[in-house]
Amino acid sequence: MSSSLLGRPSGISEPFGGRTQCPFCSVQCKIRLSEEGVPGEKVTIRAQGDDNAASEGRLCVKGQNAHQHALSRERLLHPLIRRDGQLIRASWEEAMQAVTDLFKSTAQRYGPDAAGVYGGGSLSNESAYLLGKFARLALGTRYIDYNGRFCMSAAASAGSKTFGVDRGLTFRLSDIPQAECIILAGTNLADCQPTLMPYFNRARENGASIIVIDPRATATAAASDLHLPIRPGTDAALAAGMLKVLIEEGLIDEKFINERTRGFEEIRERALGQMPLSQTAEFCGVREDLIRRAAIMYGRAHTGMIMTARGVEQQTDGHLAVREFLNLVLATGKIGREGCGYGAITGQGNGQGGREHGQKADQLPGYRSITDQADRAYVASVWGVEPERIPGAGVSAYEMMELIHRREIRTLFVMGSNPVVSNPNVSMVEEGLRKLDGLIVADMFLSETAEMADIVLPVTSYMENAGTLTNLEGRVLLREAARPSVGESRHDWAILCEVAERLGRGSEFPFQSVEEIFDELRLASRGGRADYYGITYERLRREEGVYWPCGEDRDGGSGLMFEQSFAHADGLAVFSAPPLVETSDKAISAAYPLILTNGRVLAHYLTGVQTHRSPTLEAREVATFLEIHPSAAKRIRARDGEWVQIDSEAGSFYARCRITEKIREDTVFAPMHWGGQQNVNQATLPGLDPICKMPGFKTTPVRVSSYRGTPKKEALPRLEAGSVFPV
Template sequence: MSDFLKGFREREYQQNSEYLHETQCPFCSMQCKMNLHEDRSMQKTRYKVTPLKSDPVSEGRLCPKGIFSFKHALSSARLRTPMLKVEDSFVPVSWEKAYHWLSQKITSVQEKYGKNATSVYGSGALTNEKAYLLGKFSRVALETKYIDYNGRFCMSSAAGASNQAFGVDRGLTNPLSEIEDAECIILAGTNVAECQPTMMPYFRRVKANGGKIIVIDPRVTPTSKFADLHLKVKPGMDAALVNGMLKVIVDEDFIDHSFVEKYVEGGANLLAFARTIDLNEVERITGVAKDQIIEAARLYGKATTGMVFTARGVEQHAGGVNTVRNFINLVLMTGKIGKQGSGYGTITGQGNGQGGREHGQKTDQLAGYRSIEDMEARNHIAKVWGVKESSIPGKGVSAYEMFEKILEQEIRGMIVLGSNPVVSNPNTNLVKSALGKLDFLVVIDTLMSETAELADLILPGSTYLEEEGTMTNLEGRVILRKATKKLPGEARLDWKILCEISELLGKERFFSYTSSEEIFEELRQATKGGIADYAGITYKRIDEEKGVFWPCPSESHPGTPRMFVDGRFHHENGKARVTPIAHQYPKERIDEEFPLTLTTGRILQHYQTGVQTRITSELNKISEPFLEIHPTTASQIGLVDKEKARICSRRGEMTLKVKFSSGIREDTVFVPFHWEGKQSINQLTLPALDPQSKMPEFKACAVRVTALETEAVDSMTEVVNMSK
């Protein structure tokens, strides 16, 4: 844009009392487009948000989080200047002083302990441009192998399963518009009605068309209430449940034999394995009645078209990859993929959970979903970056394991961008302890998160309203989010901060970008020929076409809304892969001391660790932390509804207000994870990791729940006995 046009628009803005900004919600993977209305006609500027009717994804809908999404970005609590910790207090400093301090810290640590003593921790909420740049920054500017991101806790198990089964990982194999064409839908471990509310109308159309919805969840949720069949499985027992369904599908011959023979590898082994499954045993270990398992299998097996969707409830386990593989086994053995209304999808949690895992934030990955251990991939990226292949570090460790490396003193410094690991990680007491041992912790963020409070240096970054960039939604549709507001105070664009730090380290020639679009142009080169190929996607195309689906290898390519339409998958032989999955159990089993299973999740009003939504009074006053428990279980313990109780695991304990629900299993309790400090449930969760994806076991650990009044009586009795 010319200086004249910029000046004209600025004058026009100053003359208007009302202004309309087109943007999109920063939260979940639907990435709903919306309008931000700014009314400056009164003494205090007023804002409100309305949905954009022309959005092909949201179709003109917003959820409560979206309606109030401007609150955190325009809050007086925004970080506006660099803050340096001096004697346990933060002191505002200039950018020059902040950068001088940081360059000295990085140089000192790397001179003493080596390049890998520094680390980077990213986010699934970053734009594609920032995710790509962060991967390049860590490997070229810092020259460290230690980079990972919070998406490790979101999509990694589904990503691993999809790569193994299909040879490619794109969240949904079909566009959202095809959901209504499915005769049967399986929603496994997902509460769409609360986590992705604007997606629900797609499923309502399935029912309007006469289709069936099956929900697999240990709890009754707004989503399960909508379903035709709810399988209330024990937490962590989903793979065994699928084995029961496979048994019925094989015995009653709902297999698409011609599809399996032509397009699937391993079908004979899986058929043989399924025949050995004992349905009575499946009923016993899953807690789901055999009749319900049979009904679910028949509904899905008989359907001509069907889709299976998984989410964190089945993925956030130490056996998450194999569990998702088993759900994909259902899809492939019935041939329900590659055609309209048939496919598989993982319902991405974070705003850019899809794009964030494609471009180099993961420790084992380079842009385009390339493996960092693949020599051809390394050579390609080295050429794009203008560096020697040998200078690109190898694979580091996953997100949680980085904190273990800090405790081992192998990592001495960390830069965190747009993430809050103090709340999002399992076993958060270990994470806090690790961060306290760092020689330096730098946080680039927009608000004072619980992680920022522990930092040595905070650098004020940018929100979705101030930065331009692309996001890739849950369908694999690449969309463009334009900047609409100026940065507050001395805050800077995140990507510019990374470039400026690179300049401090003498690497400015590799980071001389002048715009987000310029970064995207390099990303296009970097992804060309990769699994996630963005080479044919441009800002202009995205704008004109309202998003472009990857893979898109050239500008003449239309993009790929539906995957595998030719029956060819992304393995060398062109076939998909199925494999027998044995019954799986939670890594931590209940016992007399810890007789209940804790599972965690999200609620409608809040997003992830809550930093952006807890700042909104309208959302806070209708939500608070709670412990959901079955009334029968509660009565045995002596709990009172809406009173507080203590919940303990082998890693910690906390008190929470009790919420009775007859919809949850009697052997299970549920706590949302959006709160911090003493209200953070991740103090208790289990850090056991999936050996393939390194996903922690968030969704199942053994706990004990006790009434506070009972504890007080027991304590008094002990004192009396001692006095005797």
């Protein structure tokens, strides 16, 4: 439970309370808010976990204090337009006309593809769906992608290639205690999804062994039975080495392989011919006996699970790394039954649903492919247009930034994202955004990206905007609006509908409620891989949540995937046997002797736009830091708590030194939640995975030097962060 002394936003006088849903991670915990105190005076707002099947009524510190950012006095309450270099208050009529004029002039001068649309993985399913439709029909552009490209693209593409469909977890959360062995690779659940930890505690109580693969001795690793402190970027080789052990030890499921998979013979041949395990161990920086022990623990278990997250996936070979772990799942037959399966631990609040319904460059609703003629024809029929009206595939999120830098995209519309902080190679991104003819940002706050915008549109918060979200286990949930809109803020979907109307496409965006959008989404997804057709708001209110796929029969899935067959046409899963090579982004040198990896901390979320406005959360971590091993700190004469400078070939950032033995000597770690000179992505290199276009966030070669001064003002904590509306 959490309590905060807060005042109500201006214009809201009724008691503060109601049910809502946490806006942060993919667990999507339910929340019950209540208010205590005397009307007209400061009150105590309490946030309690509300009963639900995923978190079982638990809340972490972010959920307990999520309401604080929604009540921050830094909320944008009216539109802003840049005049004479300054963002000043404007009316909605002025702002919407300016947006319309900008889109029209861009299309007339340069064609429809000169406009780009950039979405977010925290948007509701309805808003994500509508954003894709808006880009393709209202603007006619092929260029739309979203920040989930930096979160789930490696696991999504690997799952699609291996299983025929991508879904975060192929099992139910309630199945976790039934697993006899669990491998957590590149995920720190204790900090990133802490309300899930009781599931793993129950598994251990039932006798399960938990293996953590991570270069840091995280809180999750502390709760494990075996920790493999891997060298960042070598996960693919580690998983391949484990498979070699399984084959040599006879711990594979020949019956499952023969009946339900294809491609294993190539895998077997590769395993027999690949480097000895001792060389794999040296390459990965992990003792040979630990690799062998981990493989045998997993292979001998009757039931088992493997879960990956950004530590494995945010690499320039992230797709192949995930596929190597999926090979372990298939080789042992540990999928499609209780206590078994693979899970990609989704990071963003709607990271699952946000990638299913059309805001990805190559995707149409229902996880349909934009290049498939039948898929295009079906979605066009739902939208009431000819298939030729739907543009072809665009490019990934970072590649859009490259097009902006080359001035091929001249106007950018950003909704629910902060690309100037989240992209790699930030200096190029900032330079490109400054070249735009127009930048439009729809957000709750003046984020680092919004500060650069020409037009800023204030949107409602999670407490004010209803919609559905899909949690990491594929359960579709309805988040009701618990509060009225604040100031002049508007729902994101309503903004899209009005702009479409002004562009002459109003007949294709006739929606008067979010439920009407969902009903069209249901129809557009019908028969697709992510089929929501059998899900309705009435059903979600009655049943709390429904697993997809849920099609014509409307029964909905059980949450356990692939019990009988996989989603490929032949019903089989597919092994992958790529060559194992060391990619250039992992190469350290005398100039850059350390590997920089990044990630999340418990108190903050994504680029911190929301959590930095919570006084409770901001107090926990007021500035970024760099975890560094004592031996590395000693070489640069850095002391704990001092500022250090981190340099790569791409650029530099600053952080407070945090000396710890809980990290490899050749590795440093920085959080991803700060902008400006504290932005870790100032140093991230621009290389992308060739298959899924994931940047290599986890494997940047850097050097660290002691910094005796204080970084520029913008690198210091924001003193006004977390202030709240007056009573």
